[in-house]
Amino acid sequence: MLLSGNEAIALGAFEAGVKVASAYPGTPSTEILESLSRFSGVYTEWAPNEKVAVEVCLGASFAGARTLAAMKHVGLNVAADPLFTSAYTGVRGGFVIVTADDPEMHSSQNEQDNRNYAFAAKIPMLEPADSFEAKEFTRRAFEISEAFDTPVLIRTTTRVSHVKGVVTPGELMDLKVEPGIVKDPDKFVMLPVNARKRRAALEDRLARLREFAETFPENVIEPGRGKRGFITSGVSYLHVKEAFPDAPVLKLGMIYPFPEKLIRSFAEKMEEIFIVEELDPFIELHVKAMGVPCRGKEVIPAYGEIDARVVRQAVTGIAEEPAFAPVEVPARPPNLCPGCPHRGLFFALSRLDVFVAGDIGCYTLAFFKPLETMDSCVCMGASIGNAFGMEKAIGKDALGKVVAVIGDSTFIHSGITGLIDIVYNRGFSTVIILDNRTTAMTGQQENPVTGQTLSGEKTVEVDLPALCRAVGVEHVYRINPNDIEKTYQLLKREVERPEPSVVITEYPCVLLPVEKQKKKPVHLVILEKCTGCRTCLKLGCPAIEWVPVTEEEAVRLGMRPNQKGYARINPVLCDGCGQCAPLCKFQAIVIEEEGGSEGER
Numbered sequence: 001m002l003l004s005g006n007e008a009i010a011l012g013a014f015e016a017g018v019k020v021a022s023a024y025p026g027t028p029s030t031e032i033l034e035s036l037s038r039f040s041g042v043y044t045e046w047a048p049n050e051k052v053a054v055e056v057c058l059g060a061s062f063a064g065a066r067t068l069a070a071m072k073h074v075g076l077n078v079a080a081d082p083l084f085t086s087a088y089t090g091v092r093g094g095f096v097i098v099t100a101d102d103p104e105m106h107s108s109q110n111e112q113d114n115r116n117y118a119f120a121a122k123i124p125m126l127e128p129a130d131s132f133e134a135k136e137f138t139r140r141a142f143e144i145s146e147a148f149d150t151p152v153l154i155r156t157t158t159r160v161s162h163v164k165g166v167v168t169p170g171e172l173m174d175l176k177v178e179p180g181i182v183k184d185p186d187k188f189v190m191l192p193v194n195a196r197k198r199r200a201a202l203e204d205r206l207a208r209l210r211e212f213a214e215t216f217p218e219n220v221i222e223p224g225r226g227k228r229g230f231i232t233s234g235v236s237y238l239h240v241k242e243a244f245p246d247a248p249v250l251k252l253g254m255i256y257p258f259p260e261k262l263i264r265s266f267a268e269k270m271e272e273i274f275i276v277e278e279l280d281p282f283i284e285l286h287v288k289a290m291g292v293p294c295r296g297k298e299v300i301p302a303y304g305e306i307d308a309r310v311v312r313q314a315v316t317g318i319a320e321e322p323a324f325a326p327v328e329v330p331a332r333p334p335n336l337c338p339g340c341p342h343r344g345l346f347f348a349l350s351r352l353d354v355f356v357a358g359d360i361g362c363y364t365l366a367f368f369k370p371l372e373t374m375d376s377c378v379c380m381g382a383s384i385g386n387a388f389g390m391e392k393a394i395g396k397d398a399l400g401k402v403v404a405v406i407g408d409s410t411f412i413h414s415g416i417t418g419l420i421d422i423v424y425n426r427g428f429s430t431v432i433i434l435d436n437r438t439t440a441m442t443g444q445q446e447n448p449v450t451g452q453t454l455s456g457e458k459t460v461e462v463d464l465p466a467l468c469r470a471v472g473v474e475h476v477y478r479i480n481p482n483d484i485e486k487t488y489q490l491l492k493r494e495v496e497r498p499e500p501s502v503v504i505t506e507y508p509c510v511l512l513p514v515e516k517q518k519k520k521p522v523h524l525v526i527l528e529k530c531t532g533c534r535t536c537l538k539l540g541c542p543a544i545e546w547v548p549v550t551e552e553e554a555v556r557l558g559m560r561p562n563q564k565g566y567a568r569i570n571p572v573l574c575d576g577c578g579q580c581a582p583l584c585k586f587q588a589i590v591i592e593e594e595g596g597s598e599g600e601r
């Protein structure tokens with residue numbers, strides 16, 4: 001069957017008998033849990049954040065279940081706390097953590113090489129190169145986890161996560177650990193007295209893992225022609241094979257710990273060694289530390305994705321033209337969807353002279369023209385702390401000048417603690433929570449405010465206003481951001497308030513299936529009334545188009561001769577949010593049924 005790497009990991013986990021899986025959605029990892037949720041007998045959940053996901057899975061492992069946590073690369077930063085200590089406690093049931101890295105930052109705020117986490121946390125890491133290996137390595141990871149009493153990391157990159165490849169379904173694996181409550185405080189209670197003993201055990205485990213790596217069948221020497229050898233792993237292996245199909249290759253399936261004897265025996269037979277890897281010189285530093293001469297980052301780029309052409313060019317030193325000439329596509333700046341409720345909020349915010357501390361979500365697109373209403377964006381949940389920090393730096397003069405903007409899911413992920421900080425430390429920052437009833441950016445996953453679980457079950461819905469009041473915010477307001485004027489007036493008042501306040505904008509994402517089914521009032525522009533003032537264009541709604549006219553056309557259409565054009569609403573794109581109509585001082589924008597006709601568009 002043809003599966004993406006993410007789907008293959010899910011299949012591998014199912015075949016390995018995984019019982020509990022937890023994740024926070026994040027590109028390129030999201031489909032792992034979505035796929036796993038379709039298998040029966042596996043409990044799957046969206047956790048509020050990655051730290052919770054790892055903690056849930058570690059607890060399930062303590063109870064003897066095989067368990068999997070998945071996240072994108074930056075998610076592992078959030079989960080780093082339990083990750084490092086899980087290396088000390090070890091496991092009972094096999095525990096696998098997938099980190100999906102994103103070289104080239106296709107959908108991320110940074111580019112980080114999470115192989116470094118394996119080294120820093122002293123946790124073994126496997127790195128599949130394609131979908132076939134993604135499934136097989138997942139199965140093996142559970143065996144290694146139980147055999148060595150350790151969590152195991154699997155690292156993928158975007159190309160492995162999303163590219164489809166042939167996968168062969170396998171037998172369900174036999175489970176070796178008996179589920180149940182086992183009290184073992186020396187192992188599970190990491191007080192210093194126990195942790196010190198486990199620290200020593202950790203080194204002993206690493207030594208055994210190093211020996212294991214020497215004979216691990218996925219660390220493979222592929223003999224070839226010539227004396228120029230490559231050491232590589234993951235998707236970089238495929239680039240090496242494409243660039244130099246006949247060359248000898250040492251392919252590392254286990255990327256940490258390293259099989260040092262294997263590396264030496266390979267290197268001894270070569271005159272020249274190239275280390276081919278994306279991002280950091282992770283293998284290279286290790287091989288050089290062993291005293292083995294090799295070349296890596298001096299020729300292979302240290303950031304972004306690589307491909308076969310880059311590898312060939314780096315090794316031969318001969319510049320190559322790309323196989324395909326770059327395709328000229330019309331410039332299409334990223335934009336919020338037509339009818340997106342966030343647009344109304346950001347348009348209202350653009351009328352205030354405030355610094356907007358933003359966060360991770362579709363609403364980060366408000367950074368682009370014409371809204372240009374996003375002044376910072378650091379990481380999940382950072383907006384509130386950023387805004388509060390500015391307030392503290394500037395003092396009373398910050399009143400009325402700073403707001404934080406954060407999505408519903410991001411607020412639950414890690415924004416709530418920032419809000420508590422504001423209240424506790426007597427701040428006055430205004431926090432705007434954009435509640436669109438979903439985790440929109442990653443593809444509309446459920447979250448604790450949506451009232452539904454990953455498996456579609458109805459559940460308790462976090463009451464955002466009540467939650468904000470519970471942490472001590474007295475001034476909490478709800479507003480429909482499609483009503484731009486009311487939103488503007490409310491924000492204007494709240495940013496000046498010398499106490500913390502929360503404004504929750506409430507309107508569902510227009511791409512939610514239930515929203516798409518609704519019949520919405522399509523808007524249109526009455527040509528005779530449009531003066532071409534362009535005010536409605538400032539919204540940046542993709543449905544509103546500008547039609548330029550010549551002087552003759554303007555006269556023929558009954559406009560002023562100096563009118564340069566008019567606005568037109570594309571009825572296919574219009575989602576009927578109604579944000580544009582009140583902006584037109586000339587009442588040229590109306591609901592279709594209320595006075596427009598086809599000919600007037």
Ligand code: SF4
Binds near residue numbers: 589
């Ligand atoms: S529709 Fe109204 S706001 Fe838009 S350009 Fe015409 S007159 Fe101006």
Ligand code: SF4
Binds near residue numbers: 338340543569577
């Ligand atoms: S009503 Fe106006 S702002 Fe809303 S989607 Fe239609 S054209 Fe865009």
